[in-house]
Amino acid sequence: MSNILQFGIPKGSLENATVDLFKKAGWQISISSRSYFPGIDDDEMSCKLIRPQEMGKYVQRGTIDAGIAGRDWVRENESDVIEVCEMVYSKVSRRPARWVLVVNKDSQVQKPEDLHGATISTELVGFTKRYFAERNIPVTVEFSWGATEAKVVDGLCDAIVEVTETGSTIKANGLRIVCELMESVPVLVVNKAAWADPWKREKIETIAKLLKSALAAEGMVGLKLNAPNSAVEAITRILPSLNQPTVAHLFNSDWVSVESVLPEKDVRKIVPELLKLGAQGIVEYPLNKII
Numbered sequence: 001m002s003n004i005l006q007f008g009i010p011k012g013s014l015e016n017a018t019v020d021l022f023k024k025a026g027w028q029i030s031i032s033s034r035s036y037f038p039g040i041d042d043d044e045m046s047c048k049l050i051r052p053q054e055m056g057k058y059v060q061r062g063t064i065d066a067g068i069a070g071r072d073w074v075r076e077n078e079s080d081v082i083e084v085c086e087m088v089y090s091k092v093s094r095r096p097a098r099w100v101l102v103v104n105k106d107s108q109v110q111k112p113e114d115l116h117g118a119t120i121s122t123e124l125v126g127f128t129k130r131y132f133a134e135r136n137i138p139v140t141v142e143f144s145w146g147a148t149e150a151k152v153v154d155g156l157c158d159a160i161v162e163v164t165e166t167g168s169t170i171k172a173n174g175l176r177i178v179c180e181l182m183e184s185v186p187v188l189v190v191n192k193a194a195w196a197d198p199w200k201r202e203k204i205e206t207i208a209k210l211l212k213s214a215l216a217a218e219g220m221v222g223l224k225l226n227a228p229n230s231a232v233e234a235i236t237r238i239l240p241s242l243n244q245p246t247v248a249h250l251f252n253s254d255w256v257s258v259e260s261v262l263p264e265k266d267v268r269k270i271v272p273e274l275l276k277l278g279a280q281g282i283v284e285y286p287l288n289k290i291i
């Protein structure tokens with residue numbers, strides 16, 4: 001029987017960003033509407049769409065071997081799984097999601113202690129209870145099924161603990177962040193049995209490496225140029241690189257070829273300096289992965 005890795009893709013906020021990242025890493029995942037079993041162009045993998053809130057549970061039980069979910073939910077459920085790696089992305093950006101304590105703009109609350117005796121609404125009940133208990137602040141924490149911001153606007157609670165990325169929902173509802181309670185990023189988790197299986201472990205490690213390398217390549221470009229040998233010292237001093245720039249001799253010439261990897265945003269600043277130092281034939285190229 002051939003080996004198959006059962007893999008969980010997070011349904012909801014992280015779904016599209018995760019599928020896009022897999023594409024950059026080299027896997028095409030196709031999700032057809034209403035189906036919870038996405039196709040993937042890898043005979044060694046089979047995918048399921050699973051809510052991030054439940055990913056840890058199903059990975060722990062062995063329903064699936066591994067999956068991606070926000071670390072917030074893996075921790076909330078105290079899932080006994082192995083975290084293989086973290087990846088910094090959210091629904092629309094490459095920043096962590098933040099769980100924040102939020103009140104109405106005109107509220108008197110300035111710090112968590114000001115919520116003594118208050119009612120707080122959140123989807124992340126366990127974490128919120130622990131946060132206030134550890135600080136000896138007595139509060140009532142109520143589970144929210146979503147649209148949580150509306151509850152503090154309506155006065156159904158005194159404050160909320162909610163996830164934010166761009167801040168636009170908080171702003172649109174006229175709310176104010178009191179403080180940040182936790183950051184969360186997607187993590188790749190695997191159960192102990194799959195991790196103990198050499199084939200599955202190697203497959204998971206390959207997936208983790210390629211997902212991370214696709215993320216690492218974002219915003220980075222390759223730069224190649226020719227320069228007279230006499231300018232190489234000066235050029236390598238100003239040229240950023242992952243380790244050191246590569247320098248290769250041009251055939252039958254006292255010129256060299258210099259190659260490096262750098263943030264795309266630095267290119268417009270560095271090119272004029274390279275030209276002044278005598279560089280020619282400068283080529284910038286996109287990168288898919290940095291491994």
Ligand SMILES: Nc1ncnc2c1ncn2[C@@H]1O[C@H](COP(=O)(O)OP(=O)(O)OP(=O)(O)O)[C@@H](O)[C@H]1O
Pocket residue numbers: 011012013014051052069070071072073089090091092097123146163164165166184185
């Ligand atoms: N902009 C975002 N909004 C909400 N969750 C985000 C965002 N970016 C990343 N996340 C992460 O996505 C996970 C929540 O995903 P999901 O959208 O499935 O939950 P939900 O908000 O309950 O779902 P729904 O889309 O049904 O409202 C969490 O791990 C959270 O940290």
Ligand SMILES: O=P(O)(O)OC[C@H]1O[C@H](OP(=O)(O)OP(=O)(O)O)[C@H](O)[C@@H]1O
Pocket residue numbers: 013145146147148149162163164165166167168169170
């Ligand atoms: O800071 P922002 O970029 O605005 O993102 C955060 C918002 O996105 C999520 O809502 P979701 O779409 O999941 O709706 P919900 O409230 O019904 O869960 C989250 O619950 C916040 O409301």
Ligand SMILES: [Mg+2]
Pocket residue numbers: 146147
């Ligand atoms: Mg939501």
